[in-house]
Amino acid sequence: MHAARNLRLCTKDCVCLFICPTGATNTETGQIDFDKCLDGCRLCVDACPSGAIYLVSSTYPAPQPKHPSVLETLYSLVRSKAAQEDVAHSVKEGSDDAALRQICTVVETSSRIIAEDLWRESGYIIAQSEATRALLKAMISEHGTMEGFPRTEVEELLSRLS
Amino acid sequence: MDADVRQMTWTELAALCTNLEKACTKQLKEEEARAFASLASFYASKRKAQGDASLDDLLALIEADLSTGYRSANEAANYADDRGAKRALLWGEKATKLLKSLLARYAKQKEALTADTGVFVCEICGFVYVGQQPPEVCPICKVPSFKIHEVKKEAI
Known part of the structure; x- marks a missing residue:
């Protein structure tokens, strides 16, 4: 400490x-x-x-336990916020209008912040938790062989967090 | 019940990683924060642009959150007496209403909306403000204004 x-x-x-x-x-x-x-x-x-x-x-202590129905509804809002960020991003990429692009950036940024906060309330409040370690392991096994996946960094991160 | 990586979209994964990046930064763990940032950029690079996306699609998604998404989540949080979840839902719902209003105003006024004024976003809760100067304290999450940042208009 x-x-x-x-x-x-x-x-x-x-x-x-x-x-x-x-x-x-x-x-x-x-x-x-x-x-x-x-x-x-x-x-x-x-x-x-x-x-x-x-x-x-x-x-750190383990994050507070969450009721399954709370988790389910929070996950569903995260998905929706991520979809909004994606649409805002696509509209921005398809336009050269500076004012429209600015509005899209605002929506992208704000939606991302709301999604992050929802993740925080869904058991991912800190990196030093069982949930985060399980997540990183699942990412390695699902995406670890894809091009561009920062495998060494993630493996080092896992060992630093355990 | 942990979240299932296989069922998440690339952007959900990216947001999960930037959240954990911020958590590490708050603990002054720079290397850990950098690793989560790399993961977040990897996931952000995987997403594909949707060629036919429009602001109307965006507004429809936002309205669905306000009419059903937040309502179900609030019911679950009330039932479980989960004050942490209620807090996140209160902030998120308020910010979502502001996004809806921003899009409605933009649909009417187009570039005139931000022609002579700034647009700001609170980095803590997503609060959106159109005006010259953001409030001294965020009206949603009460953070001081140095955490509320201007989103500039950028030339391509």
Whole structure:
């Protein structure tokens, strides 16, 4: 469990530099050096006067269980949002009218965001879950031999998530 | 009951991957986020353009969500007392109504709709705003306006 700095909130009071026992808070990037940070130490988190430092967990609980009928209706909305994104994309690709293309981009973007949120509520809220691991394995077995599938990256991802 | 990869469209898969990419970014896991982004681009590259697609098709799909999709999902979420699902459905339904209104306004006004004004989308909930400057706080999800981005008109 390491500390991280929210750069939007950090007012450079530097108390974290004074209190950090390893120098992890003092870096040229502005972010904390996660490798130097002591697991669960949280001295800087408690000392920061602007509340700009927080802890990033290394373990997470399983996502909340979902009722099958909730999942079924959420999946069906995801499918519909993806179909809307596809239609907006196709209309955009088939047109050279800048105003129409702009409207299509808005629909594509918004539909994607709504679909992502529906996926989040359907058990895919974090990458470190059984559901995500099962998903990645299924992707490898279904699409792993297709041209362009980033197989090595996905396999490395799976080993990093387990 | 996990989602079945074999039954998902390419764009559903792409959205699942960009969602997990965002989840990794929030945990400052850059390499994991990049891998999900690569997967998302792979799935996005697989989809085929539908040559005869029109804004009327789009409006029909949106209206179906508003008349049946959200209604059934809300019934299920109420029955299961699932506040997380109710939250996502409330935000999504509001954003969907705004998309419907955007398309209806565009059908009437065409390029005049955005001739002298900007269009913005909230990166958290999909809220859509036509105007000069987005609200300070998103009216749907209450995120501050730095998460609400302008979609520019682009020349080809």
